[in-house]
Every structure is written in structure tokens, then in C-alpha cells.
Amino acid sequence: MRGTSTKSGSRASLAEVADRAGVSISTVSRIVNGIVGRASAETVARVRQAVDELGYRPDRIGRAMRQRQSNVVALLAPNLANPAMSTIAASTEEALRRVGHVMVLCDTHDRADLQDEYLAAMAAQLVRSVIFLGAVASPALRAASEAGEVFLFVNRRNPHDERAPFVGIDNRGAGAAVAAHFLANGHAPLAVIHSDHSSSAVRDRTYGFIDVLTKAGIAPEMLMRLSAPGDDHLDIGYQAAAAIVAAPQRPRAVLCTSDLIAYGAHRLLTEAGLAVPDDVVLVGIDGNPINPWLAPWLSSVVIPYEDYGPVIVDSLERIWAGEDPGERLLPYAFG
Amino acid sequence: MRGTSTKSGSRASLAEVADRAGVSISTVSRIVNGIVGRASAETVARVRQAVDELGYRPDRIGRAMRQRQSNVVALLAPNLANPAMSTIAASTEEALRRVGHVMVLCDTHDRADLQDEYLAAMAAQLVRSVIFLGAVASPALRAASEAGEVFLFVNRRNPHDERAPFVGIDNRGAGAAVAAHFLANGHAPLAVIHSDHSSSAVRDRTYGFIDVLTKAGIAPEMLMRLSAPGDDHLDIGYQAAAAIVAAPQRPRAVLCTSDLIAYGAHRLLTEAGLAVPDDVVLVGIDGNPINPWLAPWLSSVVIPYEDYGPVIVDSLERIWAGEDPGERLLPYAFG
Known part of the structure; x- marks a missing residue:
């Protein structure tokens, strides 16, 4: 209960504390919730002083105390x-x-x-x-x-x-690695099939891929960006791959931002009489263990999902200790 | 706390109650835990009388009371x-x-x-x-x-x-349905690849399959029973399928007791230059939604896993009400 007043009947709001301390409401809230990692020592001291002076008593502290049990x-x-x-x-x-x-x-x-x-x-x-x-x-x-x-x-x-706080991979790096691989193998034209871009993982994978290609001087018309509506990655891959079949200059290699998207794309390409990887190279991201069995035609960026647990728990323990665990990036493997 | 004595310091054991009531320990234990569905009214009365007479006070009742909260x-x-x-x-x-x-x-x-x-x-x-x-x-x-x-x-x-108490499908019926399908299509010789037989599901699927074939007069040498050690169904299918390739009279159709086993078998058959289903028909059990995408060569008994939840909860609620929910079989679909 550090930094809280014992005055009863107080009605000071988070906004008033923020105003008094000269910081954002979000900063106040983090600090009273015990997350001080990002704030400077002065900021923390200023917020705690404002909390004391105003007699701010958030319900959240009581709730957090209960949650800790x-x-x-x-x-x-x-x-x-x-x-x-x-x-x-x-x-x-x-x-x-x-x-x-x-x-x-x-x-x-x-x-x-x-x-x-x-x-x-x-x-x-x-x-x-x-x-x-x-x-x-x-x-x-x-x-x-x-x-x-x-x-x-x-x-x-x-x-x-x-x-x-975040646990994942360097998604931008993963997209960039696939682009570098396509360039090294002389594949062109190229394409990316991605799902909903509001996910940071999808966005970063796509941007990392395109960024490397753009910097390598690949012309925009040699790079197709494809997607389709919905949440079903299999269906997104299937729908989006139609544009690959129809393209005047058919992409030679395609990054799919998930293995499931690649499965869907493969089905449409196969139905259209195209061979993977002989006609079109598909690269996924996930490294589904089923791939060698059912999708031997697929290369994939392997993400060590089975190793996430200990890293996730370590981040939680830092949060519980009042620290900011920041971002924890696990290694991926490709090629 | 029905049927328990209020005497303190009692040390009567479950075995003594069973002995007095002339029933098994398991029967006594079920009844004092509130599961009376399988016992006759006389048995229940006899056990309760013995519990009273001996002053039996299982810790379990107290624990069950707490658990109910x-x-x-x-x-x-x-x-x-x-x-x-x-x-x-x-x-x-x-x-x-x-x-x-x-x-x-x-x-x-x-x-x-x-x-x-x-x-x-x-x-x-x-x-x-x-x-x-x-x-x-x-x-x-x-x-x-x-x-x-x-x-x-x-x-x-x-x-x-x-x-x-059990929730699942009629596994014997599922195995029998596949056997009947193979017979109706004139497939012979036949085989089954199964995983660990100590699972009732695997055992019943295998027995149901073999039972129909035996009753139809299929000679034992026309029916291979294959398995392989381990828990990995993909690997079991892969290892066991080697016997199909090597058989003097190669099986024309194979029941795999799970879709994962079928994936493994398919990989080995493909590596051996055999086509599925043209050379060897594979039928799995599960109906994995990924099949139409990655394994269009596979027929499968479809089990409605997404419908299990409400049936499971209904069974739990019967248990909580002191009833015996018995077995609840969900419908499967094949062909």
C-alpha cells in the first residue's frame, strides 16, 4: 500500500493525481499498480507524492492485493x-x-x-x-x-x-529473412499472402519482407501483396492464391505469413495444375511439426512454440515483482 | 452427511463397512460419495446401515463437500x-x-x-x-x-x-462401419494399423473392424493387424506401413485407428512409390478439419469433437447431482 494515504472518504481521481504529478493517467496507473520499470525514479517519486498529497486510494490497489493471493x-x-x-x-x-x-x-x-x-x-x-x-x-x-x-x-x-509486455519472435526479422532467401535464389516475381494486418505479427512479417525487397531495388510491379477477408487462414490462402494463378507475370515465390495460409494457397495452386515448389515456391511461418508429414513441399520459418512457456512465466514473475519485463524475443530458424 | 454417524473418534474403515454390508469396497465408496445409480435400493440401504452401525466417517465426504464449493x-x-x-x-x-x-x-x-x-x-x-x-x-x-x-x-x-462415466463415440461401431465399407467395395486383402491397444477406443475400433470381417468369412491371411511401439501416431503409421509395402499379398485398403496414423502411413507408402488411394486405400478415424486441405487422399470417420463440450458438462452436472451419467455416445459420420 506504499504511497497511498490513510485518509478515508477520499475521492481524488487518477486524473487529478496525473495532473498534480504532471504525467499521463496511464503513467500514474502503471506506477500505482507496481509497474515502475519504464518510469524514471523522479517520476515515480513525483507520482507517489501526488498520491499521498491527494489521498488517492484506488480500488485497484486493493484488488491487486487480492489478486496476488x-x-x-x-x-x-x-x-x-x-x-x-x-x-x-x-x-x-x-x-x-x-x-x-x-x-x-x-x-x-x-x-x-x-x-x-x-x-x-x-x-x-x-x-x-x-x-x-x-x-x-x-x-x-x-x-x-x-x-x-x-x-x-x-x-x-x-x-x-x-x-x-510481450513474448514472441522478431517478426520483422523473420519476414526479412525470407525476402533475403528469395533474393539469394534469384526468385522473381515475388508475392506475400497475409492475414488481417491489425495483428502486429502479421504487419511486421509483411513489412520486414517488403522492406528488404524494396531496398534491394525490386520494382513494385514485381511484388504482389495479397490477402482475403475473414479469420480462417486456410481460406485466406486459398482465396488469395487465385490472384497468383491469374497474374500476367506469375510470382515464382510466395511468403505466407502463417503455415495455414500456405496450406490454403497450396490447395488452390494444385487445383489450378501448378506444382509446389517446381512452379511456385511457398514459404510459411510457424514450422508446424506436421509439415514433414503432410506438407513436404513447404519451407517454413520455425518458431519454437514449445519453448514459450518458461519465457512467459519468467515475464509474469517480473510483472508480479513490480518490474516491467519489456519484450522477450525468442529465436526463429529458417533455412 | 447422510448415513454417517456423529460418534467421534471412530476408526471404522471402508473395508469394514464393505464387509458388514456384504458388498465390494468400491460399491461402498461410490455410495458414500453420492453415486447410487448402479446400486440397487437394497444395496444402498444396506451400505448406509453399515455406515451408521460402524460409525464410519470418511474424510472423503468432508472433502467432497468442500469440492462442491x-x-x-x-x-x-x-x-x-x-x-x-x-x-x-x-x-x-x-x-x-x-x-x-x-x-x-x-x-x-x-x-x-x-x-x-x-x-x-x-x-x-x-x-x-x-x-x-x-x-x-x-x-x-x-x-x-x-x-x-x-x-x-x-x-x-x-x-x-x-x-x-464416459463420453465418446461407439468405437466398435465405427470400426465395423469401415469394415462394411471395404467389403461393399470389394477391397481385399485388408489391414488395420492401430496404436496402443490398452486404450479402450483403439481396442474397440480394431475389434469392431475385425469382428465384421471375420463374420463375413474373410480368411485370417487376408487381414493384417499392424502396429508399432511408441505414443507418436505419425511414427506408428510410418513404421507399421512398411509391412504393407513388403507384404506378398499387399493390402488394398487399410483402416488407421486415427488420422495421424494415416498421415504417417501415407508418407511411407508415398516414399515407396505407392499411390493413395489408387494403390492403397487409407481410412482414418477423427475427421480432422485439415484433411480436405492437406490430405484429400484420406477418407475418415468424422467425430463431432466440437460438440463434446455440452455433453461433457451435462454428464458432470449429473455427477454433481449424485447421479450416474453412464455412457454418452455421440454420433459419428462416415461415407
């Missing part, structure tokens, strides 16, 4: 039928168990309304932390982020605050 | 990287949430030691119920089953008590 952590995942998601879920569960916690698993189906429903349900359960595996923008996540609630984001960054 | 249900699953398992997990989580419960998920990796570790951990958490999705035989599960603890078993029956 819980050993339940919630994992909100977008699509457990995706093997990457279920592998991360299993790895996280095991790592949490090793530190005496249990994991509650919720499938948001990539829907903002379900994500918000789960977020409210988990808050009511007083879980110790919520992990967003593939967060989508949603009203409740925005409100909680603006109020300074601290969550951990995996794979995709917090769509409402990209500086929030 | 918990809204946490544990799901112990064997391999979340298998899409069938993660689909059931997601469906169960959603159905539990709708009745105000949260699901804790544990991946046993099909290992008896991990299953026992989780079982102990969940007991310590005082979860309301434990669901075994693909149980394996293990010392703690055996001990708990013999003590009359009531769990719900999904896909595979309790290896220590096959009459325990």
Missing part, C-alpha cells in the same frame, strides 16, 4: 485448433504448474466480443494475471489498457499499447 | 498438439463457462507419471471434478478408482474401471 493465470487464445496455439498453451500450462500456478484456458475464436467476455469473467475470478495469446482490439482491452492494467501479450502485441 | 474443473488431456484434443478442450471450456465454471487444462503427454502428478495437484486445488480426456493406466488413477472417486472419462474409458 490467487495462483490462477488465464490464457486467452484465439484458436486452439491451430497447432501453434495449442503448443504454446501446453507449454505455458506446464511452466506455470512448475511455479505452483494453474492455468485457465479460454478460446476467444479471434473475436473481440468473446475476448471481452472472457476478460470480464477472469477479472471476476480474480485471476493473478491474464495472458493474451493473439489479442484483438476490443473495447474492454482498450479500457483496461488505458487504465494501466498490466497484461502479458504473446505473438501479437497489445493492439492498444504496443509497449506492453 | 469449487467452480474449477480440471481437464487432463494427453496431447494438445493433436487437433482432436485441442478441439475438445476448447468446446469443454466454453460449455463449462456457460454454467459458471472455469476449466484448468493439463497436458499429460500420455504419460502415467504426469497424469498422476496432475491428479495430485488438482486434488490439492480442490477442483470440483477431474475430466480424463484419454486416460492412461496409472497408480494414482487406479487407487482413486478403487477408492470410488468419480471422474468423467472422454474418448478412452477408465482403464481401471470401464463402467465409469
Whole structure:
């Protein structure tokens, strides 16, 4: 309860504290929630002084104290039928168990309304932390982020605050590695098939890919950017690949921002009589263990999803210790 | 606390109650745990009388009372990287949430030691119920089953008590349906590739298949039964399929007791220069949604894993009401 006044009946708001301390509401909220990693010592001191002077007593501190007694952590995942998601879920569960916690698993189906429903349900359960595996923008996540609630984001960054604690890979680097590989092999023209760009992972993979090609002097007409509506990556790949078949200058090599997109693209290309990789090279991102068995035609950037659990738990423990775990990037492998 | 004495200091054991009532320890334990569905009214009355006379006061009743206050249900699953398992997990989580419960998920990796570790951990958490999705035989599960603890078993029956509450499909019927399909198409010789036979699902699928063929007069030498060691279905399929390639009379059609086994078998057959289904027909069981995309050569018995959740929760609610939910078989689809 450091920095809080014992005066009763106080009604000072977070905004008044922020105003008095000369910082943003978000900064105040982080500091009163124990996350001081990003703030300077002076800022922290200033905020604590303002809290004391104004007698600010957030409900949140009491709630955080109660939450710290819980050993339940919630994992909100977008699509457990995706093997990457279920592998991360299993790895996280095991790592949490090793530190005496249990994991509650919720499938948001990539829907903002379900994500918000789960977020409210988990808050009511007083879980110790919520992990967003593939967060989508949603009203409740925005409100909680603006109020300074601290969550951990995996794979995709917090769509409402990209500086929030993050575990994933260097997605820009992964896209760039595939572009460099295509250039080294003399493949041209090139294409990228991506899913919803509001995900930081998808956006960074696509930008990393295009950035390398642009800097290498690849002409815009030699680089197709393809997508399709919806959340189903198989269907996105299938729909978007039609433009590859129809292109006057058919792309020789294609980055797909997920393995599932590559599976969908492969099906359409095969139906159109094109051979993978002889006619069109497909490269995915994920490294699904099923690939050597069912998709030997696919190269993929391998992400060590089975290693995520310990890194996720380490980040949570830093949050629980009042630190800012920042971003933790795991190594990927390609080629 | 019905049927228990209020005498203090009592040390009567479950075995003494069973002896006095003339029934098994397991029967006594079920009845004092509130599961009376299978016992006759006389048996229940006899056990309750013995409990009263001997002043038996199981710790378990107190524990069960505490457990009833918990809204946490544990799901112990064997391999979340298998899409069938993660689909059931997601469906169960959603159905539990709708009745105000949260699901804790544990991946046993099909290992008896991990299953026992989780079982102990969940007991310590005082979860309301434990669901075994693909149980394996293990010392703690055996001990708990013999003590009359009531769990719900999904896909595979309790290896220590096959009459325990169960949700799944008619596995014998599924195997029989594939056999009838092969006979109707005049396929011969035939084969089955199965994984570990200690799973009731695998055993029943295999027996149902063989039973139909035997009754149809198929000679034993026209029916290969193949398997391979280990828990990895992909590898089992791959290893076992070598015998198909090497057979003097090569099987024309093969039942694989899971889709993953079929993927492994397909890889070996393809490497051996055989075409699926032109040279060898493969039929799996699962109906993985990825099949039309990556394995269009595969027919599969479709199991409605996404519908399991509500049936699982209905069975749990019957258990919580002191009833025996028995077995609940969901429909499968083939052909």
C-alpha cells in the first residue's frame, strides 16, 4: 500500500493525481499498480507524492492485493485448433504448474466480443494475471489498457499499447529473412499472402519482407501483396492464391505469413495444375511439426512454440515483482 | 452427511463397512460419495446401515463437500498438439463457462507419471471434478478408482474401471462401419494399423473392424493387424506401413485407428512409390478439419469433437447431482 494515504472518504481521481504529478493517467496507473520499470525514479517519486498529497486510494490497489493471493493465470487464445496455439498453451500450462500456478484456458475464436467476455469473467475470478495469446482490439482491452492494467501479450502485441509486455519472435526479422532467401535464389516475381494486418505479427512479417525487397531495388510491379477477408487462414490462402494463378507475370515465390495460409494457397495452386515448389515456391511461418508429414513441399520459418512457456512465466514473475519485463524475443530458424 | 454417524473418534474403515454390508469396497465408496445409480435400493440401504452401525466417517465426504464449493474443473488431456484434443478442450471450456465454471487444462503427454502428478495437484486445488480426456493406466488413477472417486472419462474409458462415466463415440461401431465399407467395395486383402491397444477406443475400433470381417468369412491371411511401439501416431503409421509395402499379398485398403496414423502411413507408402488411394486405400478415424486441405487422399470417420463440450458438462452436472451419467455416445459420420 506504499504511497497511498490513510485518509478515508477520499475521492481524488487518477486524473487529478496525473495532473498534480504532471504525467499521463496511464503513467500514474502503471506506477500505482507496481509497474515502475519504464518510469524514471523522479517520476515515480513525483507520482507517489501526488498520491499521498491527494489521498488517492484506488480500488485497484486493493484488488491487486487480492489478486496476488490467487495462483490462477488465464490464457486467452484465439484458436486452439491451430497447432501453434495449442503448443504454446501446453507449454505455458506446464511452466506455470512448475511455479505452483494453474492455468485457465479460454478460446476467444479471434473475436473481440468473446475476448471481452472472457476478460470480464477472469477479472471476476480474480485471476493473478491474464495472458493474451493473439489479442484483438476490443473495447474492454482498450479500457483496461488505458487504465494501466498490466497484461502479458504473446505473438501479437497489445493492439492498444504496443509497449506492453510481450513474448514472441522478431517478426520483422523473420519476414526479412525470407525476402533475403528469395533474393539469394534469384526468385522473381515475388508475392506475400497475409492475414488481417491489425495483428502486429502479421504487419511486421509483411513489412520486414517488403522492406528488404524494396531496398534491394525490386520494382513494385514485381511484388504482389495479397490477402482475403475473414479469420480462417486456410481460406485466406486459398482465396488469395487465385490472384497468383491469374497474374500476367506469375510470382515464382510466395511468403505466407502463417503455415495455414500456405496450406490454403497450396490447395488452390494444385487445383489450378501448378506444382509446389517446381512452379511456385511457398514459404510459411510457424514450422508446424506436421509439415514433414503432410506438407513436404513447404519451407517454413520455425518458431519454437514449445519453448514459450518458461519465457512467459519468467515475464509474469517480473510483472508480479513490480518490474516491467519489456519484450522477450525468442529465436526463429529458417533455412 | 447422510448415513454417517456423529460418534467421534471412530476408526471404522471402508473395508469394514464393505464387509458388514456384504458388498465390494468400491460399491461402498461410490455410495458414500453420492453415486447410487448402479446400486440397487437394497444395496444402498444396506451400505448406509453399515455406515451408521460402524460409525464410519470418511474424510472423503468432508472433502467432497468442500469440492462442491469449487467452480474449477480440471481437464487432463494427453496431447494438445493433436487437433482432436485441442478441439475438445476448447468446446469443454466454453460449455463449462456457460454454467459458471472455469476449466484448468493439463497436458499429460500420455504419460502415467504426469497424469498422476496432475491428479495430485488438482486434488490439492480442490477442483470440483477431474475430466480424463484419454486416460492412461496409472497408480494414482487406479487407487482413486478403487477408492470410488468419480471422474468423467472422454474418448478412452477408465482403464481401471470401464463402467465409469464416459463420453465418446461407439468405437466398435465405427470400426465395423469401415469394415462394411471395404467389403461393399470389394477391397481385399485388408489391414488395420492401430496404436496402443490398452486404450479402450483403439481396442474397440480394431475389434469392431475385425469382428465384421471375420463374420463375413474373410480368411485370417487376408487381414493384417499392424502396429508399432511408441505414443507418436505419425511414427506408428510410418513404421507399421512398411509391412504393407513388403507384404506378398499387399493390402488394398487399410483402416488407421486415427488420422495421424494415416498421415504417417501415407508418407511411407508415398516414399515407396505407392499411390493413395489408387494403390492403397487409407481410412482414418477423427475427421480432422485439415484433411480436405492437406490430405484429400484420406477418407475418415468424422467425430463431432466440437460438440463434446455440452455433453461433457451435462454428464458432470449429473455427477454433481449424485447421479450416474453412464455412457454418452455421440454420433459419428462416415461415407
